[in-house]
Amino acid sequence: MFKLHIDKFNFLSRLASPELLGVNFNGNNLKISHIKISPNKKEVVNLLNLDITGLNDMDIAKNIQIAIGALKGKNIEIIDVVPAQSVITKNIEIPSIEKKEIKEILNLQAGRHTPYLREEIIVDYVEIGTYKHSYTKVLLVIVARAAVKRHYEILDRAGFRLKRALLASEGVALAVSKNLKLLETENVPVNILHVDENFTDFSIVLKNKVIFIRSIPIGAFQLKNEKEVYQIKFVDELKRSLEAYLGGDIGVSPNMLILTGAEGELKEIETLLNNTMHLPVKTLLYANIFNISELARAAISKARQVSFFDIIAPILNFEEMKIDLIPEEARVRRSIEERGKELIKTGVFILTIFILIFFILASKIYFKGAQLNKLDTKYSTINQEAKKLEKDLEKIGLVKNYLTNRGYSLEVLTELHALVSEDIELSEIRYERDKFSIKGTADTMSSVFSFVDRLEKSKYFKEVKTRYTTKRKDGLRDLTDFEIITLTERP
Numbered sequence: 001m002f003k004l005h006i007d008k009f010n011f012l013s014r015l016a017s018p019e020l021l022g023v024n025f026n027g028n029n030l031k032i033s034h035i036k037i038s039p040n041k042k043e044v045v046n047l048l049n050l051d052i053t054g055l056n057d058m059d060i061a062k063n064i065q066i067a068i069g070a071l072k073g074k075n076i077e078i079i080d081v082v083p084a085q086s087v088i089t090k091n092i093e094i095p096s097i098e099k100k101e102i103k104e105i106l107n108l109q110a111g112r113h114t115p116y117l118r119e120e121i122i123v124d125y126v127e128i129g130t131y132k133h134s135y136t137k138v139l140l141v142i143v144a145r146a147a148v149k150r151h152y153e154i155l156d157r158a159g160f161r162l163k164r165a166l167l168a169s170e171g172v173a174l175a176v177s178k179n180l181k182l183l184e185t186e187n188v189p190v191n192i193l194h195v196d197e198n199f200t201d202f203s204i205v206l207k208n209k210v211i212f213i214r215s216i217p218i219g220a221f222q223l224k225n226e227k228e229v230y231q232i233k234f235v236d237e238l239k240r241s242l243e244a245y246l247g248g249d250i251g252v253s254p255n256m257l258i259l260t261g262a263e264g265e266l267k268e269i270e271t272l273l274n275n276t277m278h279l280p281v282k283t284l285l286y287a288n289i290f291n292i293s294e295l296a297r298a299a300i301s302k303a304r305q306v307s308f309f310d311i312i313a314p315i316l317n318f319e320e321m322k323i324d325l326i327p328e329e330a331r332v333r334r335s336i337e338e339r340g341k342e343l344i345k346t347g348v349f350i351l352t353i354f355i356l357i358f359f360i361l362a363s364k365i366y367f368k369g370a371q372l373n374k375l376d377t378k379y380s381t382i383n384q385e386a387k388k389l390e391k392d393l394e395k396i397g398l399v400k401n402y403l404t405n406r407g408y409s410l411e412v413l414t415e416l417h418a419l420v421s422e423d424i425e426l427s428e429i430r431y432e433r434d435k436f437s438i439k440g441t442a443d444t445m446s447s448v449f450s451f452v453d454r455l456e457k458s459k460y461f462k463e464v465k466t467r468y469t470t471k472r473k474d475g476l477r478d479l480t481d482f483e484i485i486t487l488t489e490r491p
Helices: 057-071 099-113 145-157 168-179 220-225 227-247 266-276 294-302 309-316 328-405 408-419 445-457
Strands: 019-026 029-038 041-051 076-082 087-094 121-131 135-144 162-167 190-195 200-206 209-216 257-261 281-283 424-432 435-442 461-474 477-488
Touching: 019 057, 019 145, 019 309, 029 057, 029 309, 041 057, 041 294, 041 309, 057 145, 076 145, 076 168, 076 309, 087 099, 087 209, 099 121, 099 135, 121 145, 121 209, 135 145, 135 209, 145 162, 162 168, 162 328, 168 190, 168 200, 168 209, 168 257, 168 309, 190 266, 200 227, 209 227, 220 227, 220 266, 227 266, 257 266, 257 309, 266 281, 408 424, 408 435, 408 445, 424 445, 435 445, 445 461, 445 477
Parallel strands: 019 076, 076 162, 190 257, 257 281
Antiparallel strands: 019 029, 029 041, 087 135, 121 135, 190 200, 200 209, 424 435, 435 477, 461 477
16 A cells, blocks of 8 residues: 655645644544744644544544644654543663663563553653662553554554654643643642543642643533533542552642533633542643633634643653553664764765855855956956066077177186186187186196196186096107096076
8 A cells, every 4th residue: 555654745844843643543543732932932732633433543544644644744743642531651660770671670570560461561660769779660561562553553543754753642641730830849749630532541740740740530511411420420530540549559649620521611620629539729820821822712612521731741742741552663763863873964964065155165256256357357467467577588688698698708718818827728628508628738637736736726627527637648748638527607
């Protein structure tokens, strides 16, 4: 079957702020919340309550696709909100205070608290506190893997990828604690009753942590339509829940009861609790504590016996939620995808930097080139005149050099003539490129050396060397033939 993964259509939109959609498979109803999140604002845009009585998973997926498509959201991320009646909770003590050891012990012991095999359940927990310095009290939360997997597959058929699976009661507890700020530091727990259409969540909260959860199968519908029967049962279930909490030695008795949920029936339920429970009752209207659009408020007013609190609060506080009931394989895939997103963001960032550097360099080159062309145009006439002057200067240099060197050879010959003594006879003089070769005959060897010494002291000669000296007889005379090479030096 072709799967339309709408959340993958627009790559650029995935880098923007996400729009979160919460889905709650609650019996015969499917609740959906559409929430937009920006750095400065979180707004509940729309709320839906779909009747899925008698529908198979394929039809439910089609309804979800149609409903979410009508919301016209962008960059959508889907979060499954698991109701309390779908989970098993146990308050237990773990003989360790190390988080790694606690997790390992819970993974081993979780199967003992359910009728399911270990591989058939998903386990998570909330750490309540340390007991006797070496024990840790935890709220163990167990959900059947098949239930979450079914939600995952339905959403996958609808074309959406499930991001997380959160516990509704934890989200409600966080929202109530944030609204009543005194709960953040209060050392005495508070009892929260969240009334929905067919169920009521009984939870105990201490310092922003939900420490006890029990689901009661009586809701606003039963309390409205069959008061005589269900009001007595409802109060009885509340007392049993409170006794179960106190009997578990989890903490002290709560000092307040906070009533919230289906706003159409809260006044009558508040009156009932004031008459039967020995706790001060405070009613919290969730529509007044969130930023809710007019469209969403209309949905709340229309469904008077339905509470959207449990589908709003977990989504708005999803980053602070401790419990995640998504299957391990999906969690691994999500981790890989998040790393991929980070790599993509890093790549885009680096590419953007390179493009900026390229444009900066290109702009500098362009402006320098434009300036150079402007200067070339401005000084083109001057350049031509300068070239002409260079040629004239070169000609003048040649003439000056000629005049300077004119007669220099005669000066050298005059100097050479002055240096030759009477006992030396020159037979050959060669001059090539400032190099002299002098051949001659002297009466004695010492006369040759004296001649060389005089040449060296002259300002016209340098690097004077004797190439050879040869003695010979000419009749009764002893003569010395020689050759001297030297360079001329301009004074």
